[in-house]
Amino acid sequence: xxxxxxxxxxxxxxxxxxxxxxxxxxxxxxxxxxxxxxxxxxxxxxxxxxxxxxxxxxxxxxxxxxxxxxxxxxxxxxxxxxxxxxxxxxxxxxxxxxxxxxxxxxxxxxxxxxxxxxxxxxxxxxxxxxxxxxxxxxxxxxxxxxxxxxxxxxxxxxxxxxxxxxxxxxxxxxxxxxxxxxxxxxxxxxxxxxxxxxxxxxxxxxxxxxxxxxxxxxxxxxxxxxxxxxxxxxxxxxxxxxxxxxxxxxxxxxxxxxxxxxxxxxxxxxxxxxxxxxxxxxxxxxxxxxxxxxxxxxxxxxxxxxxxxxxxxxxxxxxxxxxxxxxxxxxxxxxxxxxxxxxxxxxxxxxxxxxxxxxxxxxxxxxxxxxxxxxxxxxxxxxxxxxxxxxxxxxxxxxxxxxxxxxxxxxxxxxxxxxxxxxxxxxxxxxxxxxxxxxxxxxxxxxxxxxxxxxxxxxxxxxxxxxxxxxxxxxxxxxxxxxxxxxxxxxxxxxxxxxxxxxxx
Amino acid sequence: xxxxxxxxxxxxxxxxxxxxxxxxxxxxxxxxxxxxxxxxxxxxxxxxxxxxxxxxxxxxxxxxxxxxxxxxxxxxxxxxxxxxxxxxxxxxxxxxxxxxxxxxxxxxxxxxxxxxxxxxxxxxxxxxxxxxxxxxxxxxxxxxxxxxxxxxxxxxxxxxxxxxxxxxxxxxxxxxxxxxxxxxxxxxxxxxxxxxxxxxxxxxxxxxxxxxxxxxxxxxxxxxxxxxxxxxxxxxxxxxxxxxxxxxxxxxxxxxxxxxxxxxxxxxxxxxxxxxxxxxxxxxxxxxxxxxxxxxxxxxxxxxxxxxxxxxxxxxxxxxxxxxxxxxxxxxxxxxxxxxxxxxxxxxxxxxxxxxxxxxxx
Numbered sequence: 001x002x003x004x005x006x007x008x009x010x011x012x013x014x015x016x017x018x019x020x021x022x023x024x025x026x027x028x029x030x031x032x033x034x035x036x037x038x039x040x041x042x043x044x045x046x047x048x049x050x051x052x053x054x055x056x057x058x059x060x061x062x063x064x065x066x067x068x069x070x071x072x073x074x075x076x077x078x079x080x081x082x083x084x085x086x087x088x089x090x091x092x093x094x095x096x097x098x099x100x101x102x103x104x105x106x107x108x109x110x111x112x113x114x115x116x117x118x119x120x121x122x123x124x125x126x127x128x129x130x131x132x133x134x135x136x137x138x139x140x141x142x143x144x145x146x147x148x149x150x151x152x153x154x155x156x157x158x159x160x161x162x163x164x165x166x167x168x169x170x171x172x173x174x175x176x177x178x179x180x181x182x183x184x185x186x187x188x189x190x191x192x193x194x195x196x197x198x199x200x201x202x203x204x205x206x207x208x209x210x211x212x213x214x215x216x217x218x219x220x221x222x223x224x225x226x227x228x229x230x231x232x233x234x235x236x237x238x239x240x241x242x243x244x245x246x247x248x249x250x251x252x253x254x255x256x257x258x259x260x261x262x263x264x265x266x267x268x269x270x271x272x273x274x275x276x277x278x279x280x281x282x283x284x285x286x287x288x289x290x291x292x293x294x295x296x297x298x299x300x301x302x303x304x305x306x307x308x309x310x311x312x313x314x315x316x317x318x319x320x321x322x323x324x325x326x327x328x329x330x331x332x333x334x335x336x337x338x339x340x341x342x343x344x345x346x347x348x349x350x351x352x353x354x355x356x357x358x359x360x361x362x363x364x365x366x367x368x369x370x371x372x373x374x375x376x377x378x379x380x381x382x383x384x385x386x387x388x389x390x391x392x393x394x395x396x397x398x399x400x401x402x403x404x405x406x407x408x409x410x411x412x413x414x415x416x417x418x419x420x421x422x423x424x425x426x427x428x429x430x431x432x433x434x435x436x437x438x439x440x441x442x443x444x445x446x447x448x449x450x451x452x453x454x455x456x457x458x459x460x461x462x463x464x465x466x467x468x469x470x471x472x473x474x475x476x477x478x479x480x481x482x483x484x485x486x487x488x489x490x491x492x493x494x495x496x497x498x499x500x501x502x503x504x505x
Numbered sequence: 506x507x508x509x510x511x512x513x514x515x516x517x518x519x520x521x522x523x524x525x526x527x528x529x530x531x532x533x534x535x536x537x538x539x540x541x542x543x544x545x546x547x548x549x550x551x552x553x554x555x556x557x558x559x560x561x562x563x564x565x566x567x568x569x570x571x572x573x574x575x576x577x578x579x580x581x582x583x584x585x586x587x588x589x590x591x592x593x594x595x596x597x598x599x600x601x602x603x604x605x606x607x608x609x610x611x612x613x614x615x616x617x618x619x620x621x622x623x624x625x626x627x628x629x630x631x632x633x634x635x636x637x638x639x640x641x642x643x644x645x646x647x648x649x650x651x652x653x654x655x656x657x658x659x660x661x662x663x664x665x666x667x668x669x670x671x672x673x674x675x676x677x678x679x680x681x682x683x684x685x686x687x688x689x690x691x692x693x694x695x696x697x698x699x700x701x702x703x704x705x706x707x708x709x710x711x712x713x714x715x716x717x718x719x720x721x722x723x724x725x726x727x728x729x730x731x732x733x734x735x736x737x738x739x740x741x742x743x744x745x746x747x748x749x750x751x752x753x754x755x756x757x758x759x760x761x762x763x764x765x766x767x768x769x770x771x772x773x774x775x776x777x778x779x780x781x782x783x784x785x786x787x788x789x790x791x792x793x794x795x796x797x798x799x800x801x802x803x804x805x806x807x808x809x810x811x812x813x814x815x816x817x818x819x820x821x822x823x824x825x826x827x828x829x830x831x832x833x834x835x836x837x838x839x840x841x842x843x844x845x846x847x848x849x850x851x852x853x854x855x856x857x858x859x860x861x862x863x864x865x866x867x
Contacts, residue, residue, distance in 0.1 A: 303745050324748035335746060344740035346515070354732065355747045367729050395514045 005030045005189045011060035013046050020046035024215045026208045031187045035200040038210035039430035044193055052084050053077035083151035084160040089143050093136035101150045121152050125179045140288050141172035160191045177203055197226035209233055230431045249279030252450035253419050258310040260299050268292040273476045277450045284465025285454045292474040293454045297423045301333035302326045327359045332417035334408050336424040342408045345397035352396050353378040360415045385410030402429040409437050423454040438464050509855040519853040527846035535838045544828050553820030568706025569819050572777045576769035578714040578811035580793035582721045583762030585802040591738040592758045596657025597766040598790025599664035600635035604767020605774035606671055607634030609781050612696035623695040635767015636760050643759035647752040672783045687781040698776030710772030721804040795843040
């Protein structure tokens with residue numbers, strides 16, 4: 001047996017109009033944690049899909065265990081020992097962990113035997129998980145464990161992980177890393193896709209960097225700085241977001257005893273949230289997925305109205321105002337979900353710019369829309385935020401996730417808000433674009449605006465926020481100065497509140 | 506193996522072409538159908554599409570084109586507005602009946618007074634009647650979340666009962682020697698929706714249809730209301746984020762389509778039909794659904810689709826007379842049009858690719 005598990009040579013794949021991968025070659029050694037790095041649209045997903053049998057390469061070959069490997073479908077890839085944990089989970093919330101795992105198996109064993117196997121694997125690899133629990137009750141981190149265990153039950157030789165830490169708390173990341181290291185020690189190779197460079201340096205033995213579909217370099221992450229890797233990825237050098245010190249001003253947004261009932265069964269109710277945000281301040285709100293971020297944004301944007309007196313903007317009660325009423329008062333927001341919430345997928349960028357811009361950009365007169373002015377506004381957003389698009393007339397859905405995110409953030413930023421509420425501003429956005437968005441948030445605050453940034457990305461919140469609080473099951477923790485906090489403390493605020501609750505209750 | 510691949514953007518070419526292609530496919534499949542019925546398909550197709558316009562008796566059929574197209578266009582324009590917002594008013598037929606009843610009712614109430622105000626009043630009453638009938642599913646949907654498809658459809662059958670009751674009771678012609686049906690409004694000058702230019706079929710309903718097309722076009726493309734309606738249909742959550750009140754859109758869309766259907770009914774009863782009778786309605790409200798989709802839910806498209814559909818109505822009648830084709834064959838023909846349109850429409854959002862089976866490659 002040679003040391004190489006999977007050898008990829010000359011892999012190419014073109015779609016009409018774009019070359020997703022061109023002549024990509026690299027090797028994954030046995031038991032190695034191999035990072036796959038690249039901007040959005042660099043061809044990481046296409047490459048991984050080819051390995052997992054979802055996409056057939058136009059040219060090039062793969063060898064697995066010194067045998068030709070060309071999976072025609074994921075089932076063939078799984079049979080050859082390749083497993084994959086996707087970024088978005090495919091789990092049924094109303095079923096238990098064991099039932100969900102059984103659903104993915106071709107010949108599921110009896111439920112009792114399966115539950116025993118799940119316990120065994122979860123103990124072996126330090127992934128605490130009870131097979132009887134309903135998936136709907138699990139946190140994002142626990143749901144990911146279900147997906148990982150589902151893969152491990154197949155005894156994989158190569159485990160592909162797509163952005164696994166994007167939804168995890170620092171403590172959960174530590175647990176995941178311990179698991180991955182143990183798997184690696186057992187001889188399982190891991191192909192690890194991520195944007196988070198520090199993570200890659202902490203975990204991975206080797207990194208392959210893709211740019212515009214081609215391999216740029218294979219390097220040893222421990223020997224290079226995160227900055228150097230990021231620059232290889234982007235192809236240019238860029239600056240990390242910097243903040244200039246600024247005095248904070250008067251209270252802009254005051255939230256007092258805000259409670260909101262969840263709109264759906266698996267939503268989260270907000271419970272008695274209170275905070276004050278000043279002009280010129282970036283307030284970071286962290287928390288796992290499903291801890292009430294969406295609901296907090298809806299309450300602040302005006303999509304859901306709340307009890308009178310619960311939200312005041314510069315002394316004016318806005319709790320009962322709708323989204324446009326708040327826009328008129330200069331409170332703008334950008335939701336997390338780009339397609340379908342922040343933007344309408346099938347409508348053009350001009351129409352999508354009108355979605356929130358009509359009110360403040362003077363695009364309306366006597367109820368009639370001024371399309372030339374809307375087009376001008378759209379072009380400003382496109383050029384001001386480096387949105388890569390053939391033009392303002394294309395449908396929003398044809399933009400890549402990162403580009404659409406830049407468009408959505410730019411659309412609000414260019415309207416010069418006094419208060420901006422953003423949820424996951426850099427989710428799924430490549431490193432360079434994320435840096436640009438963070439810098440824009442800081443610039444906005446420097447110019448005196450209050451920015452409330454809700455995010456699951458802790459590094460991001462540490463980088464940009466002046467004060468930090470965490471949501472947990474719809475409750476907001478104490479809000480503390482970011483500069484006085486350590487990552488561990490923040491992790492406890494985010495994830496450890498369970499124990500705090502138990503201690504209190 | 507054939508596979509379907511979603512396009513990044515809907516294809517502009519296919520979106521424009523597909524109605525034309527659907528018409529061609531309908532002609533081919535319809536021709537085959539007529540051949541099975543023992544008719545020469547070429548003659549049958551020519552009878553339906555060519556004779557009403559250019560045949561020997563075209564002078565008689567041409568005015569019919571506008572008379573039949575006007576209600577279809579009027580109703581379809583209203584329906585399309587709602588369809589764009591994802592609000593499915595299937596009960597235009599009922600709103601059409603009620604509009605005809607309220608319109609005719611107001612006219613008959615004034616009989617035999619002659620005044621220039623009577624006809625405008627009837628127009629308002631017709632629109633109000635259709636609007637009110639459409640408000641039933643609208644209010645139920647807003648208040649209790651009922652399904653507007655079911656409620657509006659069921660109300661068609663209620664409206665048909667009301668029509669029968671009216672034709673036999675309240676609105677029956679007192680001088681009609683007991684026959685069902687109202688006085689003939691064609692013989693009541695103040696209430697008559699007469700031909701405006703002799704021999705063209707042009708009546709006030711045709712004018713109203715043209716105005717509706719223009720206003721709907723302006724509203725959908727230039728006005729914030731049209732934008733909000735489209736946004737609600739495309740992405741309801743984004744619409745909320747944009748500050749759109751969903752209940753208001755439901756009330757507006759159903760209200761507008763109801764009022765337009767009511768208008769169509771009123772113009773019909775005061776003009777081409779002339780009287781409220783038990784079998785007054787002939788299914789315009791349902792055919793208008795096909796017209797709306799055939800016209801791409803676009804007002805100008807609906808204008809052409811309405812004319813085309815009117816042509817198949819007239820051609821179908823000629824085919825019944827001359828070739829003794831069954832009436833059902835003509836209805837099937839119209840149904841095929843929608844069927845093929847929906848099938849061809851797939852290609853505006855998907856492209857078909859031929860892919861070799863990959864089994865051997867593995």
